[in-house]
Amino acid sequence: MRRYSAFAIAREALRYHAGWEKAWASPEPRRKYDVVIVGAGGHGLATAFYLGRNFGITNVAVIEKGWLGGGNTGRNTTIIRSNYLQDPSAAIYEKSRSLYETMSQDLNYNVMYSPRGVMMLAQTQAEVRGYLRTAQANTLQGVTTRFIDPPEVKKLVPIINLDGPRYPVLGALWQDRAGTARHDAVAWGYARACSDMGMDIIQQCEVTAVRREGGRVVGVDTSRGAIDCDKLGIVVAGNSGVMAERAGFRLPIDSVALQALVSEPIKPCMDVVVMANTVHGYMSQSDKGEMVIGGGADGYNNYTQRGSFHHIEETVRALVETFPMVSRLKMLRQWGGIVDMTGDRSPILSKTPVEGVFINCGWGTGGFKATPGSGWAMAELMAKGHSPLAEAYTLDRFREGRFIDESVAAGVAH
Amino acid sequence: MLILHCPYCGVMADETELHGGGEAHLTRHGPGSSDEEFHDYLFAKENPRGVHFERWRHVNGCGKWFHAARDTATLEVFGTYSAQTTEPPQAIRDAITARRPGWTWRHLAGSAK
Numbered sequence: 001m002r003r004y005s006a007f008a009i010a011r012e013a014l015r016y017h018a019g020w021e022k023a024w025a026s027p028e029p030r031r032k033y034d035v036v037i038v039g040a041g042g043h044g045l046a047t048a049f050y051l052g053r054n055f056g057i058t059n060v061a062v063i064e065k066g067w068l069g070g071g072n073t074g075r076n077t078t079i080i081r082s083n084y085l086q087d088p089s090a091a092i093y094e095k096s097r098s099l100y101e102t103m104s105q106d107l108n109y110n111v112m113y114s115p116r117g118v119m120m121l122a123q124t125q126a127e128v129r130g131y132l133r134t135a136q137a138n139t140l141q142g143v144t145t146r147f148i149d150p151p152e153v154k155k156l157v158p159i160i161n162l163d164g165p166r167y168p169v170l171g172a173l174w175q176d177r178a179g180t181a182r183h184d185a186v187a188w189g190y191a192r193a194c195s196d197m198g199m200d201i202i203q204q205c206e207v208t209a210v211r212r213e214g215g216r217v218v219g220v221d222t223s224r225g226a227i228d229c230d231k232l233g234i235v236v237a238g239n240s241g242v243m244a245e246r247a248g249f250r251l252p253i254d255s256v257a258l259q260a261l262v263s264e265p266i267k268p269c270m271d272v273v274v275m276a277n278t279v280h281g282y283m284s285q286s287d288k289g290e291m292v293i294g295g296g297a298d299g300y301n302n303y304t305q306r307g308s309f310h311h312i313e314e315t316v317r318a319l320v321e322t323f324p325m326v327s328r329l330k331m332l333r334q335w336g337g338i339v340d341m342t343g344d345r346s347p348i349l350s351k352t353p354v355e356g357v358f359i360n361c362g363w364g365t366g367g368f369k370a371t372p373g374s375g376w377a378m379a380e381l382m383a384k385g386h387s388p389l390a391e392a393y394t395l396d397r398f399r400e401g402r403f404i405d406e407s408v409a410a411g412v413a414h
Numbered sequence: 415m416l417i418l419h420c421p422y423c424g425v426m427a428d429e430t431e432l433h434g435g436g437e438a439h440l441t442r443h444g445p446g447s448s449d450e451e452f453h454d455y456l457f458a459k460e461n462p463r464g465v466h467f468e469r470w471r472h473v474n475g476c477g478k479w480f481h482a483a484r485d486t487a488t489l490e491v492f493g494t495y496s497a498q499t500t501e502p503p504q505a506i507r508d509a510i511t512a513r514r515p516g517w518t519w520r521h522l523a524g525s526a527k
Contacts, residue, residue, distance in 0.1 A: 241461035252457035300434035
């Protein structure tokens with residue numbers, strides 16, 4: 001693989017850009033792999049990447065029903081933060097955030113990580129108390145956050161209206177090393193690095209059955225033939241329940257639609273990410289100038305990758321109060337993704353009742369930020385059978401009552 | 415927007431009038447049940463891609479709970495029916511079978527056409 005560099009751009013500029021290689025190969029599936037990962041989204045590709053990078057396991061296939069990074073990896077609002085309340089959450093999300101800091105160098109692929117800072121507005125007294133508690137918990141966890149007062153909020157976000165009649169801004173939880181990254185580039189960068197290690201990325205190939213012998217996985221049937229494997233990783237977000245059923249077990253997961261939208265591009269007006277959990281809205285400005293807006297999830301099971309319009313209306317209505325200038329914006333695009341929600345709003349990174357089958361799911365509405373950390377922990381779990389970062393996230397925690405309750409701690413926008 | 419017919423007050427209710435109550439026809443295992451039964455009741459979700467039975471409440475209307483049969487992959491509604499039942503009525507099952515021959519849901523199975 002030729003490295004990307006400023007020199008490479010100069011070289012190609014002089015020869016009509018004829019020398020760029022394909023970023024990843026598209027091979028025919030082989031009959032047998034050591035490890036098969038189902039799902040070539042960010043989390044699946046990151047799992048494959050760290051299996052190779054950290055454990056030298058490169059006889060790996062990543063199988064994708066649609067196209068690479070076409071699910072929630074390409075449908076999120078690209079926010080990266082680690083200001084969670086519970087210790088296991090802080091550990092894996094902070095690991096993830098720290099991996100984002102060096103990802104462009106690690107992958108030799110510009111993922112445009114922008115540590116612009118994430119601000120979570122406190123608009124009720126309960127939120128003020130909650131975020132003060134989170135800030136103190138974060139201090140103990142080694143995650144740098146602090147609670148800031150309204151004047152500092154205004155200084156960081158001049159377009160904000162602090163005195164909304166219904167939900168005034170009473171302060172905010174501020175993490176200045178959080179930010180955003182280019183979501184597609186994360187998937188593409190991992191795919192390119194995996195392909196370079198000799199892994200096969202097989203797109204347009206649906207896994208239709210998980211073959212088992214004596215309680216152990218032996219392979220998968222796909223729309224492009226049978227593939228044998230010693231270990232199987234299921235990393236399919238919204239379709240986790242469907243894949244689990246094919247492997248013979250059930251999950252504590254509901255699949256629901258979550259929506260986002262972007263405005264027409266405008267001049268730079270906001271250089272941080274602002275989340276307003278009380279009113280179900282969050283907003284940042286992309287490098288192209290679009291205001292990227294995320295809203296709340298629908299309240300019923302849905303696999304259609306489109307949500308209900310009234311959620312868009314609620315989100316925008318709330319944002320208009322906090323950011324009056326939004327009322328003048330035209331919206332360009334709206335889309336939905338299917339998120340896999342657990343009861344405690346924390347993920348599942350676990351062995352399963354089928355030996356050799358591992359599952360990574362339940363990231364719900366907040367999976368993008370966790371992409372590298374999730375892959376790191378999942379790779380360790382699959383290679384060694386246990387991982388300190390994944391320890392708390394077993395499937396058994398529901399049976400045993402060891403919930404990692406972020407549903408109260410993180411509010412709705414997760 | 416999802417529109418469901420409320421079997422109690424007869425209104426075709428917009429989603430904004432309704433509140434989803436999750437999976438329907440659960441057996442509410444309690445004292446005396448096995449750990450496995452209690453665990454499955456609480457956590458083993460059906461979450462199907464396809465035919466699904468759900469509880470809904472006409473919260474900004476008559477306030478009553480009812481059941482709906484829906485397809486989660488297409489958002490098609492097969493019908494709504496009273497909550498005073500432990501299984502979907504035959505008319506609803508027939509309506510589903512007409513559109514999705516061979517459907518299954520938990521212990522319920524559509525008759526082959």
